[in-house]
Amino acid sequence: MKYFYKIKNNELIIGTGYKIPDGFIEYDRDNPPQDFLDLLKKENLENAKKQKTKELNNIRNKKLKNLKVKFILQDGQEAEFDADEISQTRLARAISALKDGEKIAWIGADYKVYKLTKEDCLSGLRIAGELQTKLFAKCAELKAKILQAQTEEEIEAVKWEG
Amino acid sequence: MGKVINFSGSVRPDNVKAFVIFNGSDASIIKSKNISSLTRISKGKFEIIFNIPFNHTNYIVLGSDVGSTLEGYHSALVSNGVSKETDRCQFKFVNDNGATYDLEHLQVCILDMEA
Numbered sequence: 429m430k431y432f433y434k435i436k437n438n439e440l441i442i443g444t445g446y447k448i449p450d451g452f453i454e455y456d457r458d459n460p461p462q463d464f465l466d467l468l469k470k471e472n473l474e475n476a477k478k479q480k481t482k483e484l485n486n487i488r489n490k491k492l493k494n495l496k497v498k499f500i501l502q503d504g505q506e507a508e509f510d511a512d513e514i515s516q517t518r519l520a521r522a523i524s525a526l527k528d529g530e531k532i533a534w535i536g537a538d539y540k541v542y543k544l545t546k547e548d549c550l551s552g553l554r555i556a557g558e559l560q561t562k563l564f565a566k567c568a569e570l571k572a573k574i575l576q577a578q579t580e581e582e583i584e585a586v587k588w589e590g
Numbered sequence: 591m592g593k594v595i596n597f598s599g600s601v602r603p604d605n606v607k608a609f610v611i612f613n614g615s616d617a618s619i620i621k622s623k624n625i626s627s628l629t630r631i632s633k634g635k636f637e638i639i640f641n642i643p644f645n646h647t648n649y650i651v652l653g654s655d656v657g658s659t660l661e662g663y664h665s666a667l668v669s670n671g672v673s674k675e676t677d678r679c680q681f682k683f684v685n686d687n688g689a690t691y692d693l694e695h696l697q698v699c700i701l702d703m704e705a
Binding site: 429431432439441442443444445446447448449452471475 | 612616617618619625626627628629630631632633637639641
């Protein structure tokens, strides 16, 4: 079996076979030439960056889906509520519909029913927005580190903690 | 209009004119028949050159990634937008997002039902 390669537009094109196609150069698989190794390293680095970026997006999306807000209601109770995108839309609708002094029944993360005022809904929505922005900012910060990484080890060291 | 082939019966062993089982990331051939070379044009895109060319281009190209073990990834064989030639053909493996992807155990089988 023969191993061959060529470089076209700064991209590495590789192959194996019994005959080397026109325009390709045979190489020793155990000792590839330097230009081959340089481009392979570059390609591996780009792939690792894409893979890590995808992982970070998945973590962020999972956290957004499971987002919860905890705060003190106007009646003094502390309560926790779902705050994913759908819940935020529902809160926004409630804020638009509620009149001052009116309350709306809302299911907490503990499955208990709470009575929320318009101000409670506003508080929940505001906190949810802040938490959501923090998640996006943290993800963007880590992705910027990946973008600047020069080695696969640097990419591997980027971790979402917390 | 091309020649209409009426086919009945089963695929015979001699209908399999070529096959290649390979690692997509480095284009290394694991096993093959009638394959002169396999070239990884770019990520997930490949060209095979047949050892013995066909005398037509109506051969059938089938493929899968069954046997690849990278969890959460899967890909399907599709056209690379290039016509088949008698001595070669191009194809690409794409994942469910439509992006080309290399897996470590890809397989392509070429059937010639006119044989």
